[in-house]
Ligand code: NAD
């Protein structure tokens with residue numbers, strides 16, 4: 001099988017590429033990523049010499065390039081490429097619409113033209129908006145996005161749905177809850193708090209810290225997408241989550257405790273505008289229909305994640321210093337142009 005994975009140098013995309021090459025060593029992966037601030041080829045160092053992995057630096061909005069790549073015998077497209085950070089979307093909505101909506105449409109056109117046998121849109125639970133104290137998001141929960149990020153992801157999802165209904169494109173949409181684990185960019189809650197705690201810096205908690213997220217170890221998200229590729233019924237949405245709802249305060253206190261740091265580092269700051277109060281995913285359909293089950297509890301997953309950030313300090317300090325962006329130029333530079 002030949003996959004085109006977009007955004008495969010980001011957090012979840014790189015974990016997915018590593019997961020798939022281990023699980024299916026005979027699969028071929030074309031990994032397309034624009035290497036924005038969030039893309040980091042250092043995530044893929046361990047497969048640099050794997051002949052079944054080809055990295056292409058390209059933007060998903062580049063229609064000619066997407067057409068060329070999908071014309072090379074691609075069977076399956078998995079679209080991770082996105083602007084993914086809610087706080088950045090509040091500062092700069094424009095690029096979110098361009099990548100998450102228009103970029104998705106460019107990919108759909110190319111997939112349609114080349115008769116791709118499966119298009120998987122990696123979406124998010126944030127498209128459903130926010131929950132009160134009870135209830136969970138199911139696949140039939142109406143879309144009610146509250147941030148420019150989630151609105152742009154919902155826009156992408158609606159186009160994916162429309163290409164299925166109108167053109168018969170074989171699609172699936174996955175909507176997962178908050179991921180954590182290795183290679184997460186240190187502007188997101190868990191790696192940010194780990195890195196700040198290790199540096200004895202203040203840990204910024206938005207609002208009252210009682211917002212709830214439903215956490216899933218990234219490898220469990222990857223295993224669910226693998227099942228969607230192979231067993232997902234065309235046109236269906238699959239929710240992915242591990243029933244691990246935690247307040248932000250609980251997350252921060254767990255990190256401080258495991259790192260033996262003082263809770264006096266916790267600092268309450270102004271809330272995020274439009275801050276969703278609670279997310280909670282009902283994964284019953286994905287579990288019963290596809291046979292998916294998460295392999296990590298939150299307690300083991302967070303321990304493994306903290307251990308990974310302790311063991312890979314160089315990875316995140318190079319991000320903080322900006323040095324990771326030199327890596328591509330040094331490693332591939334003039335040798336290979338835009339194709340590595
Ligand atoms: P990320 O920001 O770490 O990675 C995004 C990747 O996309 C980066 O490598 C970036 O360079 C690339 N990219 C951005 N714009 C591009 C463009 N125009 N063309 C090509 N590549 C481009 O994000 P992530 O956390 O790994 O999320 C991946 C996907 O999963 C996103 O679609 C996101 O909406 C979704 N998702 C994320 C989470 C989460 O908790 N992180 C949960 C559910 C769904």
Ligand code: DAU
Nearest residue numbers: 084085086124125126177178187188189204205206211248
């Ligand atoms: O639910 C899935 C979504 O999870 C994905 O679609 C997004 O791409 C991903 O970024 C994530 O969005 P969140 O906004 O939930 O993640 P973030 O790590 O930015 O924030 C998690 C919670 O922590 C949220 O309630 C805001 C809070 N927070 C975050 C930061 C960065 C803080 O209190 N302080 C902070 O400094």
